[in-house]
Amino acid sequence: MSWRELSGPQDASEGFASRLRTQLCDPVNLSVPPVIVAFCLIRSWGLIARLPYWGIAVLVLTAMVVNSLSAVLLPDATGGRRLQVRVAVKMVVIAVVIYGIGWGPILAIGFVFGAVDAMRSAGSAAAKPAIVWTLACIAVGQAAIAVGAAPTLIHQPLVDSLAVLDALGAVVTIKVLEWFAVAREASEGRFEALVHEASDIIVVADPAGRLSYVSPAFARILGFPADRLAIGSAAEMMHPDDLVNLRARAGELAQTAGQGLRTELRLRHADGSWHWFEATVTNHLANPKVRGIVGNLHDITDRKHAEESLREAHERFHSAFENAPIGMALTDLSGVFMRTNRAFGEIVGIDQHDLEGMTIRDVVHPDFLDTLDAELQAMASGEVGSISTEKRYIHSDGHVVWVSVSVSCVKDTSGAPHYLIRQVEDITERHQMQEEISHAAMHDLLTGLPNRLLFMDRLELSLRRADREGHQVALMFLDLDRFKLVNDSLGHDAGDRLLCLAAQQLRSALRDSDTLARFGGDEFTALCEVRDRSEALEIAGRLVGVMRRPMRVSGSEHYVSVSVGVALSEDGCESGAALLRNADVAMFQAKEAGPAHVAVYRPASEANNLHRLRTSNELHRALERSEMELHYQPVVDLHDQRMVGLEALVRWRHPTRGLLLPGEFISLAEDSGLIVPLGRWVLEEACRQVTGWHAARSEAGAEGARLNIAVNVSARQMADDSFPSTVAGVLDKTGLDPDKLWLEITESTLMSFGESTVARLRTLRDLGVHLEIDDFGTGYSSLSYLKQFPVETLKIDRSFVDEIDHNSGDMAIVRAIIGLGDALGLSVIAEGVERHTQADELRALGCFMAQGFLFGHPEPARVLDPFPTDDLSVWQLQAQHTA
DSSP states (O other): OOHHHHHOOOOHHHHHHHHHHHHHTSHHHHTHHHHHHHHHHHHHHTSSOOOOHHHHHHHHHHHHHHHHHHHHHSOSSSOTHHHHHHHHHHHHHHHHHHHHTTOGGGGTHHHHHHHHHHHHHHGGGGHHHHHHHHHHHHHHHHHHHHTTSSOOSSOHHHHHHHHHHHHHHHHHHHHHHHHHHHHHHHHHHHHHHHHHHOSSEEEEEOTTSBEEEEOTHHHHHHOOOGGGGGGOBGGGGBOHHHHHHHHHTHHHHHTOBTSEEEEEEEEEOTTSOEEEEEEEEEEETTOTTTOEEEEEEEEOHHHHHHHHHHHHHHHHHHHHHHHOSSEEEEEOTTOBEEEEOHHHHHHHTSOHHHHTTOBGGGTBOGGGHHHHHHHHHHHHTTSOSEEEEEEEEEOTTSOEEEEEEEEEEEEOTTSOEEEEEEEEEEOHHHHHHHHHHHHHHHBOTTTOOBOHHHHHHHHHHHHHHHHHHTOEEEEEEEEETTHHHHHHHHOHHHHHHHHHHHHHHHHHTSOTTOEEEEEETTEEEEEEEESSHHHHHHHHHHHHHHTTSOEEETTEEEOOOEEEEEEEGGGOOOSHHHHHHHHHHHHHHHHHHOTTOEEEOOOOHHHHHHHHHHHHHHHHHHHHTTOEEEEEEEEEETTTTEEEEEEEEEEEEETTTEEEOGGGTHHHHHHHTTHHHHHHHHHHHHHHHHHHHHHHHHHHTOOOTTOOEEEEEOHHHHHOTTHHHHHHHHHHHHTOOGGGEEEEEEHHHHHHHTHHHHHHHHHHHHHTOEEEEEEETSSOOOHHHHHHSOOOEEEEOHHHHTTTTTOHHHHHHHHHHHHHHHHHTOEEEEOOOOSHHHHHHHHHHTOOEEOSTTTOOOEEHHHHTTOOOTTOHHHHHHHHHHO
16 A cells, blocks of 8 residues: 555655645745836837847746756755756846846846755755856856847846846845745754654655655664665555555545545564554645655654553452452452442342442441441541451341451552552351351250350359359359169160250259259259359259159150259369369268258368379479370460460370369469469470471471460469579570570569569560460559560460459450550460450450450460471361260
C-alpha cells in the first residue's frame, strides 16, 4: 500500500499541473498585472511611444510562461547549480523581454521578486548570487539601451535614474531578505537539533508510500542503518494487521488534511521483533513545503508489555479469584462488598451478585460485631496490614458457619489503605470435630459429664477462688449402692443406661455453678462452693434424696441409692488431690454406715501426720530411684493456636500409688528441704530434654524458634544465693541456649523476699534467661516492686480465666492484668484455658498466649518424641487415645 492510496487518486499530470499552478502564483508573476496597469497609464500620458495593447499583453504573458516553466522544469528541491540556472533564466528573461520593449526600469521590482524566489528556495546562500544576477541584468539592459540594441521608449536620463534606483532597491531588499533568511536558517537549525535529539521517530513518506525522510531516532529505536530509506515503502515495515486497520481509515486520513490521525501500530525491528508505537499521521500532501505524509511515532513497547503483563496478571487474579475453592471477597474499608466469588456466596448462602452492596456486618454473627468493628478500624487506619482470625458467620437459612478469615489490606500508590481482600474458609466441620475431640478429652463419653481430668482442674480453680474470696469448697464423692448387682443382672447395656439416668438425676439436684463428674464405673464426684458445712450437707442430702426416685430401664423400674462422702476445704487441705482423697475416705465411711448415707470427713491428726511422714520418706527415695518424671504442656499463640513454648511440670511415678500430681508432694518437698535438689533435677532434665529436641528438629529441618521451655522455681530455690550459678552450670552442662529458658516464679515468692530477690533476678537476666511471674493476681503485689523486677511475662492465674466467659468480674480482672502488662511492656500468658469461648474472650481482650487443657494435657517426653510439633497434633492425638 502506498501513501498515494491513502491521499486519494493522483497521477503525474496532476502533480505537474499542481506545480504549474503554484508557479503561476509566484510573486514575480503576480507582480505583472499591476505593472501592466501602470504601463498603460504611463503610455496614456505620452511618456512612451504608443504600442498596441495586445502586443504588451503577449510580451507579459510570454514572460510569465517562461518564468513558470523554468521553475517546473528546473525544480529547486535539490538546490545547487540547478537553482542558479533557474535564477539566471528568470533574470535574463525578465531583463531582455522587459528592457526589450523599453519599460524595463519601471519593472525593476520584478528583479527583487526573483531574488525573493531564489532566497526562498536556497536561503541566505542565494543572497549574493541574487544581487549579482540582478545587477547584471540591469547592466545588460542599460548596455543594450546605450548601444542602441534595445531602443528605449522613454528619455535616457529617466532610464539611467530608474536603473540606479532599481539597483539600490534590489540590493537593499535582498539584504533585508538575507537577514530574514539567516533567522529562518537559525530556526531551522534549532529544529534540526531538536529532531536529532528527539526520542520520537519522525518520518515523511511521499505519495507512493516511500520514506523520504526519517529522523535519527529511527535508527536508534528500530536498529536499522541510515541507508534504510533505500529499501522500499513504509508499508513493508508495518505489521499486516495494523496495515489493514490503517487502510480502513484511509478515507478519514484523506479528509483531514493538515490534521493528525491518531492510532497505534507496530513496526518491525532490525532483529525481527515488533515494536509498538503511538502514531500521529498527518496528511501534508497538499502542502508544497512538505508534499508527503508525516508520521510522529512514540515508542510505547514497554508500556504495551506492561499493559500485557498487567492484563495477564489481572486475568490470572480473576481466574484465581472466581475459581478459588475458598471464599474470596473484596470490600471497601468500611466492609461493603465490592466483589465476591461463588465459594463465598455458598458459605453464607447468598448469591455472589446479591452480596454486592451488602456489608460484612450482614453476614457476621452478632457476637463478633464488636471485634469486626475494631478490626475494620485498625485496617482503615493503617495500624495493621493483615489479620487472621476465626469467626462465626450466619448462613442465609439461619445456621451458624464457623470460618477461618484472613484479611489483607491493599494500599494505593501513596501507601494509604485502599480496599480489603478477605479469604474465608468454612471450618465448621473441623471446628465441630475439634470441639468434639476437646469435649471427649475432658468428658465422660457415656454420660457426657466432666471426667477426672477436667474435674481436678476445676477443683484446683475452685480452691484458689475460695481462698481468694473467703468461702469453702465442698467435694463430694458419690458411689451408687447395689449398682454391681443391677449391672450383673440386667447386662452392661442396661447398666450403661442406668448410669446415664443416674447422672441426669444427680445433675438435677445440683446448682448450675456446681460440677458433677464421673470418675469411672459407678463413682461420681460433685464440686460445690459453699458458705459453710451446713450448706454442703444440704446439697449432699438433695443428692441422696433425688436418687430415691425410681429409674426405668428395660421396661421396669429400678432403685439405686447413693452413698456420699463430703470433704471441706476448711479441713486444711492444701490441694485438690488431698481433698479428693479425704472425700473418698468419707465415702467409704458412709458406705460402712449403710446405703444412702452421708459422711463428712474428719481429719485425724495422728493419721495425717503419719501419712505426711511416710510420703516425705518416700520422696527421699523417689529422687534416688529416679521415680520423678517431667510432663510437658504447650503454650500456644492464640492467633493460630500453634505452640510457642512448653512448660515442664514434675510428676511422681509412685510404685504403689501411681502417678502423683505436684499438689501431693511439692509442699512436703518444701517443708523437708528436698525442693532444692528436686528443683535442680527438674531444671537439668528439662534443659537436657529440650536440647535433644532441638537437635532432632534441626536434623528434620524443622524450625526450632518456638521450642522454649518454662521451669517453675520455688521460694526455697530463689532464697538460695547460689541459685544463679546453679542455673549457669545447668546451661553449660546441657548446652541449652539461655534464650530458650524461661523461669517461672510465683508472685508470692517475689513479694516474700522483696528487694533481696532483685539482685538474683538481675544476675539471672544477665545470663540470658527469661523471667515470668506465675499465678499473677493471687498475691498482694506491689507495683513499685513489679517495676523493679526484671521480669518479662505475667501469667494470669487460672482462677481468673475459668469464668472469664461468664463472669464480668473475672473479665475485668483479666482486662486489668493485660492492661498492666501492656503499660509495663510485659507479655501476658493465660493459664487454665479449657473452652474455646475463653480463648475468644482472651483474644478480644488482647491476650494472645495461653495454655490449658483446650490445647493439650501435660504429656511425658516419650509421647512427644522425636520432638514436639508446633501444630499441637501430638497432644491432640494423645487426647483422643486418652478419651
